[in-house]
Amino acid sequence: MVNGYSVSSLAEALEIRSSHSVVPYAGGTDLMVENRKGVEYLFLGKIPELRNITEDDEYIRIGAAVTFTQALEDKKVPDLMKEALKRIAAPAIRNAGTFGGNLGNGSAKADSVLIEFVSDAKLRLASRDKERIVDVDKFYLGRKKLDLGEDELILEVLLPKTGLDRYSYEKVGGRNALAISRVSFAGIFDEKDGRITKLAAAFGAVADTVLRYKDLEETMLGKTIEEARELKEKYLESYAERMVLTQGRVSAEYRKNVCMNLLGSFLAKFGI
Amino acid sequence: MSDINFRLNGREVSYSGSAADRLLDVLRNTYLCTSVKCGCKEGECGACSVLIDGVLFNSCCVAMGAIEGAEVVTMEGFRETRRFEVLDRAFGELSAVQCGFCIPGMVLAAEALLSQNPQPTEEEIREGLSGNLCRCTGYNAIVNAVGLAAKEGKGLW
Amino acid sequence: MEKISQSVVKKDHAPKVSGRSIYVADYPSEGVLCGKLLHSKVARAKILGVEVPKLPEGYFYVDARDVPGDNNVNIVLDDTPVFSRDTVEYIGEPIAMICGPDENEVARLRDECRVNYEEMEPVLDFRSAEEKFFDYHFGHGDVDKAFAEADKTYEEEFETGYQEQAYLETQGMMAEPEEGGRMFVHGSAQCAYYIHGAVMRALGCGPTGVHIKQDVTGGGFGGKEAFPSILGCQVAVAARKCGKPVRCVFDRREDMEYTSKRHPSLCRYKAAVRDGKVTALDIDVKFNAGAYSTLSAVVLQRGIIASPGIYNIPNVRVHGSAVKTNTSPCGAYRGFGGPQTFFAVEMLMSHIARDLGKEPLEFKKAHLVKQGDQTSTCGKYHFPVPIPEMIDEVVKESDFENKRREYAKAQTGRYRRGIGMSMYFHGAGFTGAGERDLIKAVAKLRKYEDGRVEILASNGDIGQGVRTTFPKIVANELNLPLEKVFYEHPDTARVPDSGPTVASRSLMIVGELLRRAAIKLREQWKDGEEQEVEEHYKEPDFVIPFYIDKFEGDAYPTYSWAVNAIELEVDTYTGVSKVLGAYGSFDVGTPVDYNVVMGQMEGGFLQGIGYASIEKMDYDSKGRIRNNSLSDYLIPTTKDVPKLKCMLHVEKYPDGPYGAKGAGELPLVGAPAAYLEAMEQALGGIELNHAPFTAEDTLRAVMKEVG
Incomplete structure (x- = not known):
């Protein structure tokens, strides 16, 4: 075809990716809005390996060309991810939009990416010659900047199978459907023997990349709920100090206030 | 370089233009499917x-290369079906069509919803149609029409 | 339900639902040149010159020098140019049009045009803008005395923002040169004869040198009242130069940035209260007109006439102005000035009530106008004012009093609720003597030999249903089956000028002309013969003549009335609000088709709720509209107001067909006040004074309250 490559195997795709300057095309919902001139697309929708959701002992593995609708219908996909997916845009966009595309677009507003951040997901990337696995937060280098080689493709999202059951998810959009996130929040909590073992909080759509402060989270680990409650005020203050947010269609001040409210609400939900 | 082959409203067609072209533009300009309306070109x-x-799908957000081998149905094809007749009657009975510009897309969204x-x-109907903007009706008549069609067309979907 | 109110399948249903209707963008492109406008990139400048790239054969550059007639578009005044003169006055002003066969190539050539500007400081802040396009004063009673004798006085400022019509079909017009030199212009429009007048002038031809047809139109809401006259002139001039058909269809961003919107407003109200009643209002209304005057005169007139609301205030002084800024010209949008001033006066009344320790609803009821009372312009409310009954309907349907009481208690959780109410009118038909002196509507019926009857009128169906309701009226009078009566989209070559499709007038004014014409035809009906009858507008006898220089007399022969209630739940963590229910009682007289009228009420009410809440548009420090896409300017989806409950209250108008009054605009007007009053309650009784009130505004108010 003219200005595009339609491939049916991953090997073929990686071969073209390494030898041509192509733009990987999965769902098209972001690319077609950008409407870049003179590009050649590499169409990934027909590669079976990229369209599957599988699992192993540790991970739910979601192929890069899996659509949001497909994931919503799959029992293996955890509820936390589904909460985010079902609030993406509207059916037609969810039918087209993919996990790989959401990542590849490099936006901090990507709703599935927020969940990947908060759940410490990994990404499997490959070029013709090598394959590697990278933590999702390392994959994002900055606004629209990704650790993805010119010859690489995103193959899969590796979502941890356990530890995602106790969560908060909030999306603040401009309306009840067809809404781009203005602020999004996901938090995961876990405890063992009365002590906090996980307290992850991620903020989407408020800065160049999804924000997460693991060092702050660590200050709460091992604490009892009562101890955490005592630390709460200081903990929130540390977040407030660290969060430098961007101005968009809504102000940075608004975003900050919402983030702090949602973080506070998340802590409260789990007794902190 | 080979053409892009797909089925359009039940007919085999091949498109020799660019794989990067928008399905929306090609449907309207090459295949004269003018029921497919352009409202924003941004999937909104x-x-x-x-x-x-x-x-x-929003055809403005689909590149031609992505539909190789696919079956594309627009209102030009769908209006020949019995399901359309039922939706048509329901929309007509409740006067759910005002300016009409959103309607072919709205009816196809209803079809996609009902086939699932x-x-x-009512809530599920509102969800199913939530990507289709209408500025005229306030949506009540449209939502009710889809509900009516589901009732009247029992067994068709 | 009366027979005429019983719903039928709309006449344009089948072609629209099946996608067969041809909108202007749907005509085949073969032999048609695509036109794209070169828009100014700066808000105010002298144009020193335009460097046009070398044009391939078959491509054209069209600008003011190509206008054979007058380069001024006739709207109300003639200040809007077809193509820029030697200056540009706003970002987006059309400087020229590039035409050619290939759309992408036309876009490339347009983008390669280099305009050399000598920039000047633009006027962007309409609060401080000095140039007034229009400046009106009127009033009655002795305002100064009332203030001097007042127990208490109030002063408050209210602000409203832009609203974009966001019709699903963008603006688009097409011009086709015909044999003999006649120009055929058609497209998406409300007012064929407005375009006719404008194109005639631009081409410098007589009335038969051009004809205009309205194509199937994908929504208007006022946005296609005046703007198509400008675009119509541009394509006509281009087609004349190119000698070929030229079509220009706006893309969404172009449409949102550069076409007319609802005027942002600033209203300052002073009120005098004595013995618990408002005795005087001193009102100053300012509208941001944008760079050219377009329809601002008439929008402002309607706005200020409504500015005292539906209350009997003995002393009123009103000053209204529409000021020039270097921004996109504002124009008509459903409600036409009314939404701005009704928002202000409803909020004011509510605030005064609360300050006096009274429930706003009771306070407003104590001030309501009634039949026989004087209007703001010393005219008369000739007919019953059904507001008290309509309040009862809305109160009952929404459980208003219980909720209002319940939500007034201190609320502490994350989610807090409020309910609010507004009441208002919409003056039916043109403001003042427009119908009698300017429009002078004529409508015809033509009976064919086979017994079918065609309606000949110039009112376009833009979704509001006149292709169905007009034939219903005529068929009813002639005792014909509806299939025998038809109404095509108007073409000025075939139909008389029954006036524009504006001001909620089509059904009430032209519908009545058609009813009378049908009676005339019935009386002289001869089987098997072709016959034609004609009717002319006649002002009803009871009307007190209106004088615009003094703003005195009946601004409207009658009024449509409405009461709205909106119930909200506010998320105090995010500022996001959920509309739990929106309830409206609307009196538009007899519905000539129940479904059609309900469709207008529901659609208009939802637009009003959007205007109150999520529809925010503004411009940056350069004068560029920031919210130029449907992802940046949000309109309600199916999921935003699932509980939208409209009711019809019928107070018949004897001079409208079967008692019908103006309908289309009414439902939008009152939503902002009801929404904001609900918001005030949810936020613990604070006072708010601007719309839209967004999530960000809400959170700011919450934070302020918390400290």
């Missing part, structure tokens, strides 16, 4: 909704 209004392999969920609740 749903006026250009089509069915690809039975699934609802033949007896949707």
